[in-house]
Amino acid sequence: MKQPGKAEFSPRVEGALAQLFAAGDPRPDFVAGLERQLLAQANESRQATVARDPGGCQSRNALVFLFQRRWVQAAVVLLLAIALAITAIGPQRVLADILRLFGYVPGIGFANLEKTRVLVAPVEVTRDGVTLRVLQVVAGPDRTQVVIRSEGLPREDQLRPAGASLSPHDLEFAGWLRLPDGSTVAPRGYTLRWGGGSLEFPALPTDVYTATLELTRLPLVPARAAPENWQIALALQPATGPLVTALFPQPYRPAAPADTHHDITISVEQVAHTADETVLKLRGTWQNREWEIMSLDGGVYLPALRDDVGHVYGWAPSSSSGSAVLREVVRIPEPTAGPTPVPQPPGVEREFAFAPLSALAHELTLEIEGIEAQEPASGSFHVTIPEGAQVGDRWPLDIHLGVAGFPVHITSVRLYEETLRLPEGPMQRTVLGFDVAEVPDQDGETLAIFYIDSPSPAFQSGPGSRNMGEHKMGVSLALKPGAQLPSGRVDVTIRGASIVLHGPWRVGWPIPGRGGAALAPVPLQPAGATDTHNGLTLRLLELTHTDRLSALDVDLQGAPAGVQLGQVRFWNARTGRNEVYLEDDRGRRIEYGSTNTRWLRPDEPTFQAYRPQAGAQSLVLPPVDPLARRLTLSLPAIDVIRPGSGSFDVTVPAGIGLKTQPNDRPRASDPWELSIALQVAGFEARFTHAQLVELRDSVWLMLSPALGSGPAGGPVLAGLCSPHFASPSGRDARSGKDIAIAEGGPCAANPAFEVLDPASGRIESGVYLVTFTGIAETVPGPWRLSWEIPER
Amino acid sequence: MRELTLAEPATQAPAETDASLAQEALRDPAAFAVLYRRYAGAVHRYLYSRTHNAADADDLTAEVFTEALKALPRYRERGQFAAWLFTIACRKAAGHVRRLRPQVALDEAALAPAASPDPLAETIRQESLTSLAAVLARLDEDQQELLRLRYAAGLTYGEIGELLGRSEAAVKMALRRLVQRLKSEWEGHDEAAR
Numbered sequence: 001m002k003q004p005g006k007a008e009f010s011p012r013v014e015g016a017l018a019q020l021f022a023a024g025d026p027r028p029d030f031v032a033g034l035e036r037q038l039l040a041q042a043n044e045s046r047q048a049t050v051a052r053d054p055g056g057c058q059s060r061n062a063l064v065f066l067f068q069r070r071w072v073q074a075a076v077v078l079l080l081a082i083a084l085a086i087t088a089i090g091p092q093r094v095l096a097d098i099l100r101l102f103g104y105v106p107g108i109g110f111a112n113l114e115k116t117r118v119l120v121a122p123v124e125v126t127r128d129g130v131t132l133r134v135l136q137v138v139a140g141p142d143r144t145q146v147v148i149r150s151e152g153l154p155r156e157d158q159l160r161p162a163g164a165s166l167s168p169h170d171l172e173f174a175g176w177l178r179l180p181d182g183s184t185v186a187p188r189g190y191t192l193r194w195g196g197g198s199l200e201f202p203a204l205p206t207d208v209y210t211a212t213l214e215l216t217r218l219p220l221v222p223a224r225a226a227p228e229n230w231q232i233a234l235a236l237q238p239a240t241g242p243l244v245t246a247l248f249p250q251p252y253r254p255a256a257p258a259d260t261h262h263d264i265t266i267s268v269e270q271v272a273h274t275a276d277e278t279v280l281k282l283r284g285t286w287q288n289r290e291w292e293i294m295s296l297d298g299g300v301y302l303p304a305l306r307d308d309v310g311h312v313y314g315w316a317p318s319s320s321s322g323s324a325v326l327r328e329v330v331r332i333p334e335p336t337a338g339p340t341p342v343p344q345p346p347g348v349e350r351e352f353a354f355a356p357l358s359a360l361a362h363e364l365t366l367e368i369e370g371i372e373a374q375e376p377a378s379g380s381f382h383v384t385i386p387e388g389a390q391v392g393d394r395w396p397l398d399i400h401l402g403v404a405g406f407p408v409h410i411t412s413v414r415l416y417e418e419t420l421r422l423p424e425g426p427m428q429r430t431v432l433g434f435d436v437a438e439v440p441d442q443d444g445e446t447l448a449i450f451y452i453d454s455p456s457p458a459f460q461s462g463p464g465s466r467n468m469g470e471h472k473m474g475v476s477l478a479l480k481p482g483a484q485l486p487s488g489r490v491d492v493t494i495r496g497a498s499i500v501l502h503g504p505w506r507v508g509w510p511i512p513g514r515g516g517a518a519l520a521p522v523p524l525q526p527a528g529a530t531d532t533h534n535g536l537t538l539r540l541l542e543l544t545h546t547d548r549l550s551a552l553d554v555d556l557q558g559a560p561a562g563v564q565l566g567q568v569r570f571w572n573a574r575t576g577r578n579e580v581y582l583e584d585d586r587g588r589r590i591e592y593g594s595t596n597t598r599w600l601r602p603d604e605p606t607f608q609a610y611r612p613q614a615g616a617q618s619l620v621l622p623p624v625d626p627l628a629r630r631l632t633l634s635l636p637a638i639d640v641i642r643p644g645s646g647s648f649d650v651t652v653p654a655g656i657g658l659k660t661q662p663n664d665r666p667r668a669s670d671p672w673e674l675s676i677a678l679q680v681a682g683f684e685a686r687f688t689h690a691q692l693v694e695l696r697d698s699v700w701l702m703l704s705p706a707l708g709s710g711p712a713g714g715p716v717l718a719g720l721c722s723p724h725f726a727s728p729s730g731r732d733a734r735s736g737k738d739i740a741i742a743e744g745g746p747c748a749a750n751p752a753f754e755v756l757d758p759a760s761g762r763i764e765s766g767v768y769l770v771t772f773t774g775i776a777e778t779v780p781g782p783w784r785l786s787w788e789i790p791e792r
Numbered sequence: 793m794r795e796l797t798l799a800e801p802a803t804q805a806p807a808e809t810d811a812s813l814a815q816e817a818l819r820d821p822a823a824f825a826v827l828y829r830r831y832a833g834a835v836h837r838y839l840y841s842r843t844h845n846a847a848d849a850d851d852l853t854a855e856v857f858t859e860a861l862k863a864l865p866r867y868r869e870r871g872q873f874a875a876w877l878f879t880i881a882c883r884k885a886a887g888h889v890r891r892l893r894p895q896v897a898l899d900e901a902a903l904a905p906a907a908s909p910d911p912l913a914e915t916i917r918q919e920s921l922t923s924l925a926a927v928l929a930r931l932d933e934d935q936q937e938l939l940r941l942r943y944a945a946g947l948t949y950g951e952i953g954e955l956l957g958r959s960e961a962a963v964k965m966a967l968r969r970l971v972q973r974l975k976s977e978w979e980g981h982d983e984a985a986r
Binding site for chain 2: 017019021024031035
């Protein structure tokens with residue numbers, strides 16, 4: 001890997017520069033993952049080029065050249081044999097036989113197992129309670145892959161506390177294959193996880209059927225934390241169709257695998273199910289050659305895989321890469337110029353790993369809500385910067401443009417300072433930001449953002465921002481470091497746009513080997529699953545058990561008018577732990593947070609934004625033991641929303657300014673003292689300080705201390721609900737919730753509101769009026785709801 | 793679960809030139825993989841220095857190598873491979889627009905444990921680098937680009953010269969002056985801060 005330039009002029013300065021820029025070193029897993037993508041892409045391109053090579057004199061020469069290669073001769077012989085076989089015994093049967101040489105190898109991925117040797121069964125060695133297991137070996141003509149796992153190790157977080165980084169000693173892992181003649185083969189790459197991983201070696205000699213895997217240490221496990229110097233003997237067998245069928249899940253391709261919208265076709269090319277994951281290989285192709293689509297994961301939501309029972313399978317770390325998305329990108333190359341070019345639409349391929357399939361499911365549906373495409377766009381406009389303009393100034397514009405077919409209205413421009421949060425510390429720069437009015441969707445397409453630049457020597461392309469949900473966007477030019485803000489005309493050019501094309505693309509298919517209709521689990525409404533604290537009764541409304549999850553709905557029972565369940569608290573601040581769990585009569589505890597499969601009721605859409613609402617709350621936990629007969633749901637606390645109105649004033653002093661803060665914190669004012677005390681619903685709310693903070697291109701007032709931080713034990717005032725903020729000039733000031741400064745839900749523990757006047761771009765000083773119509777109260781538990789499980 | 797992927801850094805075949813690897817890569821993808829391993833870190837460091845965002849640098853690095861792979865047949869004899877590759881990287885960086893990335897879901901944030909504080913030595917080192925970054929920010933864009941290409945990307949003077957259309961000697965002279973300027977400004981700043 002190319003290293004930063006060596007010091008020649010000043011070791012200290014140049015060393016510091018290298019350190020500064022070393023913050024940009026890529027993560028090793030990213031480097032290795034991208035290498036796999038590129039290799040796959042290179043192989044695919046090469047094959048596509050060979051396949052598409054047009055006729056003509058040059059091509060004949062190329063064909064002669066190609067045919068001199070033995071692998072091409074072999075391939076031609078194989079193709080002839082396949083053609084003859086298809087003619088003789090029918091296409092379906094031949095296809096089935098060929099597919100048997102393809103498998104999904106857990107820990108490796110979709111693999112062509114022709115001309116490979118594989119491990120017939122996992123082998124393991126146990127020492128001092130730690131087991132090293134070799135799950136699979138695939139020795140192919142170009143590489144040898146070995147998948148290993150360990151059991152019995154201490155937990156990673158016990159040896160490495162949260163936040164502790166890998167030390168160089170952790171990487172002192174070495175492994176090799178020792179061949180029967182005593183020689184060794186060193187790995188050329190590996191993907192490591194705690195005590196396991198996938199090791200890749202060069203191809204083994206074709207006559208080698210036994211080898212010994214030797215490891216100095218288990219991967220990523222620190223020295224002396226587990227037995228070291230491992231040896232494990234491996235015996236390989238040639239992979240044959242029946243063996244591959246017996247050993248590996250057989251990938252399949254759905255019968256009707258594609259859906260098309262906006263001339264973009266999404267097809268499911270391969271599917272494989274294992275006990276740990278469902279892996280899909282998707283292909284997207286499109287007709288518009290001006291589009292560049294790098295991803296199939298949509299502009300707004302991630303692709304979702306759902307079944308006919310009600311499970312929505314979340315993305316899962318794949319066994320082969322550890323990443324949720326296997327970035328096996330294959331860009332299908334543009335057709336080369338030639339006498340008879342074969343038009344090939346551009347495309348992209350990706351693999352996605354999802355949580356494992358439920359045994360109840362009979363059908364699967366993949367849904368992709370939207371796809372983002374970059375496309376070229378042109379146009380220009382100009383803005384005139386007044387003499388003496390300074391940071392904080394804003395002036396109106398009325399510029400109408402057509403960008404990629406969308407009507408764009410630029411309403412104003414403002415000068416503001418942006419703090420870049422660099423790893424080495426904050427850095428400020430001046431930005432000329434353009435405000436863009438909401439751009440309406442057109443024909444199921446959303447203009448997500450467009451890209452601008454300027455020929456002016458003082459400016460460069462600046463940051464863009466977008467909020468797809470609210471159709472908001474901003475574009476900007478950034479003043480180059482060291483440049484003086486010019487006055488007068490600044491030309492701006494448009495050079496591209498990003499469009500979100502809405503679907504949904506929906507591809508459904510029956511799961512092979514599972515006939516008939518799905519057996520939908522029956523929702524249960526157990527009687528008497530209630531608990532009472534502080535005069536409030538929480539009850540279990542409904543629960544559904546499947547082999548993948550337990551879905552529970554809880555709500556308040558017989559609550560007074562206007563009192564609603566706000567949210568379930570997962571975190572117990574006193575113990576510092578997540579304390580939502582199910583416990584069965586056998587003493588097993590099932591913790592919240594360890595399932596990545598959602599439960600979808602029949603009337604719910606697959607894609608929905610997370611917007612907490614008062615009322616019944618849904619929880620999804622991992623599945624319970626089928627032998628359990630009694631369950632108890634434990635919750636550390638709940639938030640209850642009660643009516644309770646009130647108001648108070650907050651004064652922003654005139655002339656208050658923002659200062660750069662240390663430790664990568666955003667610019668902020670000095671905090672100033674307040675004395676706000678209100679009596680509401682039997683609680684006293686008290687705010688003692690306020691501070692202005694610059695976030696997301698604006699300035700916000702934050703009150704402290706946050707409510708809910710009082711002594712634990714009894715109910716605590718946790719927030720003010722539905723707050724409204726009126727500025728001194730009477731405008732409605734935006735709530736901090738709009739930009740997620742304050743927490744979600746209808747109530748805020750630390751009310752925050754915008755003090756930057758959008759019209760002037762300046763901080764509006766004076767008296768702000770804060771009103772609210774309800775309060776949130778945290779009622780501590782533990783809340784314990786128990787019920788019997790009927791015979792299943 | 794913590795995971796780590798590494799390309800094996802140890803035993804390397806005898807070093808082949810970039811040009812021969814680029815030629816070989818037209819037939820053998822493994823040759824492109826060697827080039828990739830040679831330049832992945834440099835390209836990423838460079839793009840991070842332009843975007844200040846690791847995720848964006850990841851995306852752009854993938855785009856640079858994807859485009860390089862696609863354009864490899866057109867590379868032939870176009871001078872030094874590194875200069876050609878960084879021409880793509882410069883163009884990608886110039887076309888970069890930051891996206892607002894998804895925020896951590898509320899309950900995930902509530903479940904996340906707090907990070908442990910940095911040791912004092914790390915703080916001092918970071919402060920020193922912060923002051924250097926501040927000095928760097930005062931340089932004009934061309935000067936910053938020169939430093940990025942040399943100290944983030946690790947290009948030689950010749951490669952930078954080819955990329956920027958300047959002679960090797962001119963690049964070396966410019967860098968020497970820049971480092972001397974940084975030395976006086978940063979070391980003065982750094983000393984004053986102690």
